[in-house]
Amino acid sequence: MSEPLVIRQPQLGEDYERVTQELTGAFSHMRAAVLEERPVVVVLDDRDLLGQGAVADAALATGLLGLVRAFALEGARAGWRVNALTHRGEETDLAQCLEHLADGGLSGQLIRVGTEHLGRVWP
Amino acid sequence: MSTASQRGLAVITGAAGVLGTRIAERLAADGHDLLLVDLDRAVALTAERIAAASSRRAVACVADLTSAEGAEAVARSAGEEGGNVALLVNNAGITRDGRIGDMQERDFAAVIDVNLTAAMRLTFALERLLADGSVVLNMSSRASLGNFGQANYVASKSGLVGLTRALALRWAPRVRVNAVAPSLIDTPMAHSMPEHVLEKVVSRIPAGRIGMPDDVASIVAFLASPEAGYITGQVLVACGGRSIAA
Numbered sequence: 001m002s003e004p005l006v007i008r009q010p011q012l013g014e015d016y017e018r019v020t021q022e023l024t025g026a027f028s029h030m031r032a033a034v035l036e037e038r039p040v041v042v043v044l045d046d047r048d049l050l051g052q053g054a055v056a057d058a059a060l061a062t063g064l065l066g067l068v069r070a071f072a073l074e075g076a077r078a079g080w081r082v083n084a085l086t087h088r089g090e091e092t093d094l095a096q097c098l099e100h101l102a103d104g105g106l107s108g109q110l111i112r113v114g115t116e117h118l119g120r121v122w123p
Numbered sequence: 124m125s126t127a128s129q130r131g132l133a134v135i136t137g138a139a140g141v142l143g144t145r146i147a148e149r150l151a152a153d154g155h156d157l158l159l160v161d162l163d164r165a166v167a168l169t170a171e172r173i174a175a176a177s178s179r180r181a182v183a184c185v186a187d188l189t190s191a192e193g194a195e196a197v198a199r200s201a202g203e204e205g206g207n208v209a210l211l212v213n214n215a216g217i218t219r220d221g222r223i224g225d226m227q228e229r230d231f232a233a234v235i236d237v238n239l240t241a242a243m244r245l246t247f248a249l250e251r252l253l254a255d256g257s258v259v260l261n262m263s264s265r266a267s268l269g270n271f272g273q274a275n276y277v278a279s280k281s282g283l284v285g286l287t288r289a290l291a292l293r294w295a296p297r298v299r300v301n302a303v304a305p306s307l308i309d310t311p312m313a314h315s316m317p318e319h320v321l322e323k324v325v326s327r328i329p330a331g332r333i334g335m336p337d338d339v340a341s342i343v344a345f346l347a348s349p350e351a352g353y354i355t356g357q358v359l360v361a362c363g364g365r366s367i368a369a
Binding site for chain 2: 052
């Protein structure tokens with residue numbers, strides 16, 4: 001199995017001027033990985049996906065989720081495996097989920113660890 | 124001359140384009156005065172025409188929103204119009220389509236910068252001018268759910284969803300923030316794709332037709348109105364059913 005690329009969403013706080021740079025960097029790393037047939041897992045903070053954190057972090061988190069979907073859609077025929085994993089703070093169970101996402105045939109999925117997502121509308 | 128139905132100043136970006144112009148016309152008809160923003164100097168003619176046709180005040184601001192100076196220029200213009208911004212429509216957007224394997228980093232970054240980062244820049248530049256009860260509307264896209272050959276556009280429009288949600292929570296209950304996510308709309312952007320591809324896409328839309336700028340303008344008008352007063356942090360997908368079709 002190829003070593004997966006794991007991208008962890010950085011925290012930008014209020015620094016929205018960094019969003020372009022961070023998304024562009026993620027795009028480049030993800031592209032390099034899939035072209036080497038490496039799986040990609042993007043780890044997102046669920047507070048940011050829900051919009052409960054800083055504005056720049058929310059924009060970055062949902063932007064990264066969009067990237068995951070775009071890669072999964074465009075790379076479906078080529079067998080690219082690109083997924084997202086979201087959690088809140090605790091690293092519990094993350095390793096097992098990361099392994100599952102990297103090894104399995106899934107692509108374009110958003111896996112939610114924890115129960116914070118219940119009762120919420122997700123992007 | 125203004126009428127008694129004045130609903131405050133609406134700032135609309137990308138206002139020289141087909142969609143921005145139609146949104147501006149609709150908001151003027153609903154009683155908004157307008158500050159129309161675009162990089163294209165043709166926005167001045169758009170403002171002139173709408174003002175003449177609607178009896179509302181409409182002024183233009185030519186600004187590059189990819190710079191802090193551009194955003195501040197819009198804020199200055201809004202201040203000169205009395206401040207008290209009732210509505211901001213972040214509508215400016217570009218495309219630089221390409222397969223992921225071929226996409227240039229500069230094209231990726233340009234789309235993120237115009238469609239997403241510039242929207243944040245302008246929204247924060249106008250924050251001090253937003254009136255109580257005002258509304259911010261971000262023009263996302265159905266493409267935020269995923270699209271072929273548009274990784275940059277998808278990321279930018281998906282990013283606007285996060286922006287919408289975070290701002291809605293931060294500024295509630297003083298300001299409502301929502302997003303509109305149109306699908307294929309009859310604009311030059313849609314017609315930039317090969318005709319046979321366009322026909323194929325339209326044939327898959329359950330509504331049986333391409334979306335019209337009026338469809339989007341109506342949704343903007345609704346979300347901007349007091350009738351949508353209990354809606355914030357939401358994304359209204361206007362896609363003729365495309366996002367649920369097989």
